[in-house]
Amino acid sequence: MDQTSLLWLFVSSLLFCTTNQACLTVSPSRSQLFKGEFVSLSCEEDDSSAGWKLRRNTTRETRKECGDGWGKSAGSSCKISYIHTMDSGVYWCESREGATSNSINITVTGGSVILQSPVLPVMEGDDVTLHCQTKTSNLPADFYKDGSLIRTEPAGHMTIHHVSKSDEGLYKCHSSSHGESPSSWISVTGKPTTTAPPPASEAPPPVSEAPTPGHEAPPQLVFRLVCHLVVFCPYFISTLLMVSLYRHRPTGNDPPVSMVITQPTRGEQGLDDDYDNIIPSVTTEYHF
């Protein structure tokens, strides 16, 4: 997978995430992993005081929190330094009040082949590319959906154009040299109607040769990015303003006379540190 497609995946998962209260992302961004890989899961949230924690269901246990027998918890993220096949399961973030994020199915294989498929649901109408791969390269492979052969791809990847609800299902791939991948469920969600303007033209997008797992057409993407920037900029600017106001607070307004009066009563050392404390005490002295 080249850098552009990785960027597309990243941007689309960001967009997916900003529409949710909290969003679970996984790195590497795959739902199938090789045994022994390092995996990092994080809850991207707006409100860190809500105490979002990772939880999972596996075949052995349910609702187990990160750090309680699995993973290493750090704030609202969780790291697994060596993932095992028994770590396969469904993962999600849950707040202290019981609110939940999206959930992600993770399958860990002890074999040498995985199907690389989208971790997050695919938007209706987008293109999705599946890769059949080893740790190092794509494999010529047969692709299956719900147990039936759908395509044979010598290059090791297949693209489904304009995904619809009927493409939802359980996918896997099989390589004659390396064997079969686990199966992964691909889910398709309807396009949100309020967040994007209607497409500028009705012409179908050009079919490209390169794998294009981008989940959204560029004009809509730019529109949504701008929306999110507009939402976040006031936060950012007011934070900067508050920080700079705070930094300037001690200088300027304090009457110089208080310095003159207090100097003899205080030691030379630590004067600067006590500066803030001195002024209120002097003011109260004046009131008596």
Ligand SMILES: *[C@@H]1O[C@H](CO)[C@@H](O)[C@H](O)[C@H]1NC(C)=O
């Ligand atoms: C985890 O397991 C519990 C108990 O079986 C179930 O109620 C819950 O829906 C599961 N969570 C997910 C995200 O599958």
Ligand SMILES: *[C@@H]1O[C@H](CO)[C@@H](O)[C@H](O)[C@H]1NC(C)=O
């Ligand atoms: C996880 O997999 C099960 C079937 O294997 C499927 O029903 C479910 O929708 C999947 N969940 C997600 C979040 O993809």
